[in-house]
Amino acid sequence: MLIGEYQHNIDAKGRVIVPSKFREDLGECFYIAKGLDHCLFVFSPEEWARLQEKVRAMPISKARSLQRFFFSGAAEVAPDKQGRILIPQILRDHAGLTKDVTFIGASSRAEIWNTAAWNAFNDNLTEDSIAEAMDELEL
Incomplete structure (x- = not known):
């Protein structure tokens, strides 16, 4: 299970260090795709x-938008010896990744966020919205 929050910097070439705990859970290579809320989703194989x-x-009538969204810009990546991955430009543009990057664990996937966007997302969360979602879990 992927959990936690980690801050890193992306370099001018588009490389960023993946947290070591995430590398352990994701494996030697993994997949990055456009995510919702202008972040990137990171999946194990x-x-x-x-x-x-x-x-x-x-059905194709429902799947085609998802296929285009997730798979068109997706990339298979493998960390180098320093634990860095190269995030393709199309994915950096989607998530607005320029310098400060936040990795978060989201259970079965990780997410990569522009740190300012991650902070703004959290600033907009309310106890009511969390409580409403928890009702679905019957907690």
Whole structure:
């Protein structure tokens, strides 16, 4: 399970260090794709395959937008010896990644955020919105 929050910097070439705990959980190579809320989703090979199967099982009329969104700009990446990955420009643009980057664990996936966008997202969360979502969990 991917949990936690980590701050890193992305360099001018688009490389960023992946937190070591995430590297352990994601494996030697993993997949990065456009995510919701202008972040990037990071999937282990197993979770990536699960996503592909779920999308393939959908009727094409519903699946085509998801296929285009998730798979068109996706990249398979492998950390170098320093634990860095190169994030393709199309994905950096989607998430607005320029310097300060926040990695978060989101259970079965990690997310990569522009730190200012992550902070703004959190500033907009309310106890009521969290309580409403928790009602769905029957907690």
